[in-house]
Amino acid sequence: MLTFVGLGLYDERSVTLAGRDAIRDADRVFAEFYTSRLVGTDLDSLESFHDTDIEVRDRAGIEQDPEPVLEAAESADVAFLTAGDTMVSTTHTDLRLRAEKRGIETRIVHGTTAQTAAGSLTGLQNYRFGKATTLPFEKAHGGDGVPDSVVATIEDNRTRDLHTLVYLDIKVDDPHWSDSDDTYMTADRAASLLSAAFPDLLAVVVARAGSPDPLVVADTLENLADRTFGGPLHLLVIPGDRHMIEEEALQAIATDD
Structure with missing residues (x-):
């Protein structure tokens, strides 16, 4: 067995x-x-x-x-x-x-997943999430900036009014990397990378889901790039158009307006 x-x-x-x-x-x-x-x-x-x-x-x-x-x-x-x-x-x-x-x-x-936790913590409805994507460290995918596939996933979800869960890279057991303080991609680094393609887009940071002190912060990608969010793990959610209840939930739950 x-x-x-x-x-x-x-x-x-x-x-x-x-x-x-x-x-x-x-x-x-x-x-x-x-x-x-x-x-x-x-x-x-x-x-x-x-x-x-x-x-x-x-x-x-x-x-x-x-x-x-x-x-x-x-x-x-x-x-x-x-x-x-x-x-x-x-x-x-x-x-x-x-x-x-x-x-x-x-x-x-089964165990709890990051995807269900992201919906629960932000108040964004689970059935309105589209295809998820992973944002890798730049050297991990052999290029600069954000892979075209990540941008395409976000854009495609947004055209259908769906939310995008963006998993952030972990440098674990990868021959390109050794363990360091840079093991986990942070939400501010991810926001900085994505803001080149989506400067004024609203995004939601979910930090330490499942811990006693999870953090949820909503702001534009440009503003999130200048913030820090504490220890790992971090996620980003790029919302599509929000239902009225989702909008109220973000305003009540996220730490920023």
């Missing part, structure tokens, strides 16, 4: 009770933290909270060499942990399909 467990958004306590039970009952526990991280905790705290050893795999260890995970799941109960919801990344879908082809039973225990 291979059980995929989403750990939620922030720390070791963000996991659901069902997820905690699955980890407790597993014979072996694997995890990856290159697609996202729980910034409110660390590996030692996770292991202590769940009273188990966690074998962390890097990108190559999941995408190119998943054999240790699959072999373990053929003869034992294995839990595979990720931040957020475990099936948001295609990497995890690929691992599940590999398991199914080998006759390994799979199960999913």
Whole structure:
């Protein structure tokens, strides 16, 4: 049995009770933290909270060499942990399909996602979000500024009056980068990049979703570029036309007018 467990958004306590039970009952526990991280905790705290050893795999260890995970799941109960919801990344879908082809039973225990949290924290209606996009660090995509695909996604959503969730890049397990204070793209950096294409556009920063002190700030991209928003993780939402209730929610919830 291979059980995929989403750990939620922030720390070791963000996991659901069902997820905690699955980890407790597993014979072996694997995890990856290159697609996202729980910034409110660390590996030692996770292991202590769940009273188990966690074998962390890097990108190559999941995408190119998943054999240790699959072999373990053929003869034992294995839990595979990720931040957020475990099936948001295609990497995890690929691992599940590999398991199914080998006759390994799979199960999913969901966790809270950044997308649902962004809608909840901002008051923007979940069913009015269009296609999401990721804004990479410039060197990560080999060019300057914002990739055309990101601009096209925002423009296409706006023509249909839909909101755009912009995930911000994380430099984790990437051969182009070493760990540094610059591991996480900040919302002000993202706003600065996007303001070249959309200078007067309203955007909403969501910082530290799932933590005890989330922050929501609405302003133009140009103004957001000159602000700081504290520790990671950060998201940007580019709203389309707002329903009256959405407008009232932003005015009440966001810290700026």
